[in-house]
Amino acid sequence: MVSKRLPVLFLDDIVLLPGMVVPVELDEPAQAAVDAARTSAGSELLIAPRLEDRYASHGVVATVQQVGKARGGTPAAVLRTGVRARIGGGVTGPGAALWVEVEPVAAGEPSETARELAAAYKKLVVSVLQRREAWQVIDSVSAIDDPGDLADTAGWAPYLTNDRKRELLETPDVEARLRLLIEWTGDFLAESEVSDKIEHDVRENVEKRNREYLLREQLKAIRKELGEDEAEGNDDYRARVEAADLPDAVREAALREVGKLERAGDQNPEAGWIRTWLDTVLDLPWNVRTDDNTDLAAARAVLDADHHGLDEVKDRIVEYLGVRARRESRGLTTVGGRGSGAVILLAGPPGVGKTSLGESVARTLGRKFVRVALGGVRDEAEIRGHRRTYVGALPGRIVRAIRESGSMNPVVLLDEVDKVGSDYRGDPAAALLEVLDPAQNHTFRDHYLDLDLDLSDVLFIATANVLDTIPQALFDRMELISIDGYTESDKVAIARDFLVPRQLERAALSEGEVTVTEDALREIAANYTREAGVRSFERLLAKAFRKAALGDLPVSVDAGDLKELIGRPRFTPExxxxxxxxxxxxxxxxxxxxxxxxxxxxxxxxxxxxxxxxxxxxxxxxxxxxxxxxxxxxxxxxxxxxxxxxxxxxxxxxxxxxxxxxxxxxxxxxxxxxxxxxxxxxxxxxxxxxxxxxxxxxxxxxxxxxxxxxxxxxxxxxxxxxxxxxxxxxxxxxxxxxxxxxxxxxxxxxxxxxxxxxxxxxxxxxxxx
Ligand SMILES: Nc1ncnc2c1ncn2[C@@H]1O[C@H](COP(=O)(O)OP(=O)(O)OP(=O)(O)O)[C@@H](O)[C@H]1O
Missing domain, CATH: 3.30.230.10 (Ribosomal Protein S5; domain 2)
Structure with missing residues (x-):
């Protein structure tokens, strides 16, 4: 193309490429250039960038479309850019403007390579535009056929620096220009994919946290409005679970539930039972064990201090504890069936001290004691709990006993195993069997708790009045110790040494304020009670003391005083x-x-x-x-x-x-x-x-x-x-x-x-x- 002389306008830090329509505010030199173009150059001028005081080697030939005033009254012009042109030397021309020699670059027939490069570039640009959801721009870009024109649309690309745009301006070769663009756009796309992902993640996180925060704040507000205590907030549970001394598996399960609670919040109908469940888990003494007192001589002394007579029973208990302690010290697990690994069964009539012997064993060992009453239990769930999905579900009695005891190795008295029934609600005896079986009870699963509970350190003692109603399989696991009942002189001794002092204390009487003669005790044993144990005996003593305390003190109660204190004898030889x-x-x-x-x-x-x-x-x-x-x-x-x-x-x-x-x-x-x-x-x-x-x-x-x-x-x-x-x-x-x-x-x-x-x-x- 032939060179021509045109007024030139250098724009600071703005790079215009061919094919653009731009409004430009006109300062003095710009006004001069535009005026010169309109009056002396057929409205044409050359526009070129001046970046950091560096003049570009190329510019674009532009036509002035319109002149007028911008908002605020500054003069302005609308320019349309046309072909690229090489800038030659400065020349003189009319008016105040600078004039240069320009050499427009001819747009030739595009090469095959240029077309391929253009297609590749188009794809990249469309990807970029898709990310920005610029659908209209995609349409107009897609419509451009000429590779050179396509390359020059980069003038709008916000991701290209001015330096890069100037480089494009200064690269008249279409293939070279497309290569540059492909490289830069590809880089941008890769970068933006990564940063988009990061940004996305960050945003999601922030959103989630904001959302949670907002919800929690709302929740607090609602709670406050309802007058509910703030203390039962969910965060509380997380802290409590984290602070509690729990086995890993238990903590994990508990945190899972805390998570559910936090996510679902109070609106969740399950929130109530998740809380109850967490309370149960937190209340259990997972890692608490008391130290056993294994001094057998001391054991016998404790048993003697608590109970009169029962020598054989005490011998057997001490023996049993001895074997148990030995097995444990050798790391032997107790094996089911008869033998000293079995569970003690204390059998005998009411009031002979089965329960209090069990308590005594706990005292002997220095363990906690809990009693589980089994009389009348027919439902398996009583032992093993209800599944949590069950309305009003509760853990079973075994879990409750462990919770009550506050340790994982208490003495648990299974009271009245002979009165366990079974019906359509399952077989409680089968559940008990699992509780007592050393091969299974280290991973006892309560339906409610649904976590493994280790019962292997629990010392179970069972009691029964009669033997023939105890389920056979259960009986086979037990080591029978019978307590048949007391003779009259036993009863008198038990009363004198144990019942009288205890009942005096209960009646708030001090020793000596009321004394009871042997004859009186014998009379009560013989003619006021007719029982194998001492339960009624103890009740009558309590009654006598209450009455006696109303009169003058001190007083001695003899056989003759009984009628007045506790009425006529109930049993005469009949x-x-x-x-x-x-x-x-x-x-x-x-x-x-x-x-x-x-x-x-x-x-x-x-x-x-x-x-x-x-x-x-x-x-x-x-x-x-x-x-x-x-x-x-x-x-x-x-x-x-x-x-x-x-x-x-x-x-x-x-x-x-x-x-x-x-x-x-x-x-x-x-x-x-x-x-x-x-x-x-x-x-x-x-x-x-x-x-x-x-x-x-x-x-x-x-x-x-x-x-x-x-x-x-x-x-x-x-x-x-x-x-x-x-x-x-x-x-x-x-x-x-x-x-x-x-x-x-x-x-x-x-x-x-x-x-x-x-x-x-x-x-x-x-x-x-
Ligand atoms: N040999 C004994 N020495 C001292 N006190 C005894 C003795 N035997 C029983 N007692 C006392 O008699 C009371 C009744 O005993 P306990 O309740 O243990 O009987 P039990 O056999 O468990 O009856 P049940 O089968 O009804 O549960 C308790 O206060 C207990 O301390």
Whole structure:
């Protein structure tokens, strides 16, 4: 292209490329250039950048489109830029403007390479524009075909510095210009992807935090408005969980829940139970263990200090603790089944001190003590808890016990395992089995807690009144220690040494203000109570002290004062009254309350058809015993001196309600004796009690519970008892003072009883005759 002379306008720090329309404010030199263009150059002028006082080698030829005033009154012009031009030397020209020699650059036919480069560049530019969501610009850029024109649209690119724009201006070669642009735009795109990501992340974080902050502030405001305590804020839980001494797995689970709480806030219907759950977790003594006192001599001393007598029981407990301590010190895990790894089962009637022995064991070891009452538990969830999703869910009793104890190695008394039932709500015994099984209980899972709880350091002690209702699998895990009951002198000693001092204290009396004589104690034991243990005894003492404290102090309570303090004796020897007619015999039985006497009554009914009816709360085995007794009597009637007509009448056998005996065959001798007494019309001697199974041939077979039965016989004031021969060894367990008070007849055949236990002749019958 031919060169021409044009007025020139240098723009400071602005780079214009071809194809732009720009308004320019006109200072004096600019005004001169524009004026010169309009008057002397066909409205054309050259515009070139001056960057930091450096003049560019190229500029653009522009036409003045319009002149006027900008806002504020400054003169301004609108310029449209055209082709690129090389700047030659300065020349003189009309007016105040500078004139230069310019050499416009011709736009040739684009090369193939230029087209390819242009296509690549277009893609990059579109990407950039897409990021900025500049959809209209994308359209106009896409419409540009010529590679050189496309390259010059970079004049608008805000990401290009003026230096780069000037370089573009000074690069007339289209391919070279596109290469530069591709490089720079590519760099920009890569950078902006990274920074976008960073920016995005940062923004998201900030937003989330802002959002949470805002929500929490709102929450606080709402709480305040509702008058709710701020203390139950969620952040509290995070701090508490972080501060608590928890095993890692537990902390993790707890923090997960805290997270849920924080995210969901109070609007979440689950918030309530998440809190309750967290409270439970935080309340559990995860890492708390008390140190065991393993001094066995001291252990025995503690047991002795807490309980009178029970020597054998204490021996067994100390032995058990010894074995346990040894196993633990050798790192042996206790193994299920019988043996010293098993759980102690303290079995015996109420009030013999099972619970207080359990407490004593805890004291002995220096452990915490908790009692878990199992009586009447039918629902598995009582033991293992309800799943959290269950409305009003709670942890089970085991978890509650651990929480209550405040340590992971307490003594837990499982009270009344014999009264655990099972029904459609699952089998609590199975859950207990898992609790007691050393192979499983280090990862006990309560449904509510839903975390592994290590119960392997817990010392479980079970108690039961009777053995036969304990689920077999559970019983197999236990080491049985029986406490059968106390003799009268035991009770007097327990009262003197333990119950009296304790009840005095409870009545706020000091020692010596009220004293009780041995005779008074003996009188209470004998005639005011008839129990295997000392529970009523203790209650009566409490009553006596309350009354005595109202009168003048100090006072000594003797046997004669009892009537006034606690009323008339409740039990008088009743055997003589009950057996005052033929057909009543005194048996010895074991009930849920320990040993007891029971009276079996037989009577002849009018009618001429034989047969037997049996009443009373009797089990099948007892009913069979009655049949056997009758069959025996029929078969031996002649020998026994019973007239055959007597046996034509129906017979009614009755065991009066009262203490319900356990089902079993041990009333056989008593039933037989009652029948014979009835049919012969001879009373059974009042001082006699008996127990034993009878076979059809009259053999007396052994029975259980000898000690409990003899204790009961003594309590009831009996002086003679009949026992099966094969039970003779059991007499070793019977306290000496009981044996002294009783004459024990050892018998092998029921005839030995029948020949000595009946009165010679019934007074009633003599009168009737
Ligand atoms: N040998 C004993 N020496 C001292 N006190 C005793 C003795 N036996 C029982 N007692 C006291 O008798 C009371 C009743 O005992 P405890 O409650 O332990 O009986 P229990 O056998 O657990 O009865 P239950 O089966 O009803 O739970 C307690 O106050 C206990 O201290």
């Amino acid at each position: 055997s003589s009254e009950r057996t005052a007619v033929p057909g009543v015999s005194t048996g010895l039985a074991v009930t849920g309350m320990g040993g007891d006497v029971l009276y079996i009554e037989a009577s002849l009914l009018p009618g001429d058809k034989g047969g037997l009816s049996v009443t009373g709360q009797l089990g099948d085995v007892m009913k069979e015993s009655a049949q056997i007794a009758l069959s025996y009597v029929r078969a031996h009637a002649e020998e026994l001196g019973i007239s055959p007509e007597q046996l034509d009448h129906p017979i009614h056998l009755h065991v009066p309600a009262g203490a319900v005996p356990k089902d079993g065959p041990s009333a056989g001798v008593t039933m037989t004796t009652a029948l014979v007494s009835l049919l012969l019309g001879r009373n059974v001697r009042a001082e006699v009690g008996m127990t034993g199974e009878v076979s059809l041939t009259g053999r007396v077979l052994p029975i259980g519970g000898v000690k409990q039965k003899l204790l009961a016989a003594q309590r009831a004031g009996l002086t003679e008892v009949y026992l099966p021969q094969r039970n003779e060894p059991d007499l070793d367990d019977v306290p000496a003072d009981v044996l002294e008070a009783l004459t024990v007849h050892i018998v092998a055949d029921v005839r030995e009883i029948l020949s000595t236990a009946l009165e010679p002749v019934s007074a009633g019958l003599v009168a009737a005759a």
